[in-house]
Amino acid sequence: MARDGILGTAGHIDHGKTSLIHALTGTDCDRLPEERARGITIDLGFARLTLGESSFGVIDVPGHERFVRNMVAGATGFDLALLVVAADDGVMPQTREHFDILQLLGVRRGVVALTKCDAVDAVTLELRAREVRDLVAGTFLEAAAVVPTSVRTGEGLPELRDALAAAGRDLPPAGDGLPFRLAVDRAFTRPGHGTVVTGTVASGTLRADEAVAWHRPDGTTEAVRVRSVNRHGEAVDRVERGQRAALNLPGVPLAAIGRGHDLAAVGYLTPSRVLTVTLRAAAGGPGVPHRRTARLHLGTADVQAVVSVLDADRAEPGEWVLAQLFLAGHVAGVWGQPFVLRDSSGERTLGGGRILQPVATKLRRREAETLAVLGQFAAADGRDRCRIAAYLAGYGGTTPHDLRATAGVTLAEAETHVESLRQSMQLAESPGPGRTTHAAHIQAVETKVLAVVATLHAAQPIASSHDRVAVVSALGYLPEAVVTAVIEGLVRQKRLTPDGKRVAAADHTPRLSVNQRKLRDKIVEAYRVAGFEPPEPKGFVNAAGGLAPTLPAIYEVACAEGLLVALSPDLYLHAASAAEVTRRVRALLAGGQSATVGDIRDALGTSRKFAVPICEYLDRVGVTVRDGDRRTLAQRV
Ligand SMILES: Nc1nc2c(ncn2[C@@H]2O[C@H](COP(=O)(O)OP(=O)(O)OP(=O)(O)O)[C@@H](O)[C@H]2O)c(=O)[nH]1
């Protein structure tokens, strides 16, 4: 089915672009007074061209070298390029530069018009045609029609229409399943309506009355309502990818919005000042060295950027590199989005490429593993892109919603791919609802957790298990939720053995049997409840039944595990009570105070029977020192 597309001009100044569009459409795109006075195009012009059953939004660009930035802003949405070369002048600098930009932006279809053919003889015309063929050899225009035209005589205009209709046939369907996105290229007010912005719909569909996210270059985002949607001056129900659209935003002041701002489905894009990209230095240019300052043209945005070349010292002319762009302002991009880099003075095109990470953090240069992953990312299919995006998202993982922008897939595709990658164990659950991460990250944490547990066992071979908190804190540099989830996963996989809030390695031979551990838990609980008036071990003989002979071993393990603290033979405190004792005695003796056993007994609210061994314990562990019958805090060295 025929669909609308965007037809855009390209070519050197004065080569007859605007005249040709006028002849084809009846619209004079030079609408600014200054353009009319100077006879040149300064900013983008818009028209509409009907070719058979297809209708094209036309964008006429300026050829002047000083306005290439406007050309780039328009060219970002071209489905079909009309490269204009004047037969009298031939291929000129902006013919080449515009043509480079079309290639960098990934334009795939087009036609060449050899204009002003009334002004040259047949031999010259033939020469120019050959010049053009040389220029386009090996590019998307290699097989394009080259049509001699004249707006003076009308020659070639029907042939040009036919050639454009043929080249514009079978455009990819509009319904791309992606959320709505549009880069604003113009803003104005319509009396009685308020602010109107225009742009080319880059993806998705927008209906009148919908809310969109308005992303500004300062990094802020605001939800705004689109009151009405216009196409070519008519109100319509909706606009879709590849169409020119005028959107009425009644709540937005004209001065607040303009070229370089983005409108997108709410929750789709995230503005960022760091991008990871694949970058090709322009073939005829100076190359792009590491740390080069440049201007990034993305959508209609034009932002100062510093290039960090990740896998080389520089991109030689014509060469692809992996790079990061550090920006002076925010841009809201998606995976695969094309961009152009020009030098800071706006004099030449340095290169261009595609976004790999629309929201990136600084990557270390020359890190082989990351570079290999990024290298695959540029050429990967949708499923692999989801896998790689999940890998790049790290431990925190990603959701199918995120993957729309970070992997350039639809929500339905993301859900299918995530499911299939989970089935094949390449993705794994990550903490948080609906989040998955790359299995490699989980495996790396699993390895670390198992190593920590092994170290704890080696340090205390007698302990049957170790507190999960000890494992989590040993890996304090990783997100706690991730480590906790990995421990649970290892327990489910039976690679760790659970023991209440504690865990043991699956191959660890515990000192205590399951029943002994149950008894240990009961005893420890009794000590916890008893506080500073602990029970006697022999009190558990009855409860232990057949296990009674093993009570000493159970106490030994409970102490090794840090659950009980031994004060003297047959006298134990719960670990929490022992900590509380230390805290209270420290408070009592603070500021150089001294105290007798009786004072300490009163401070703890216990009896002399326990206070004496408690004081001896405090001397032993270096909390207090004894001098006669008084104690003071030990001097800490
Ligand atoms: N003889 C002749 N002159 C032409 C033809 N087409 C355009 N011109 C003239 O060339 C001059 C430039 O034409 P424009 O259409 O403004 O050129 P442009 O490529 O749009 O220029 P910029 O937008 O400034 O880059 C004008 O004076 C036109 O009258 C043609 O087919 N034959």
Ligand SMILES: [Mg+2]
């Ligand atoms: Mg013009």
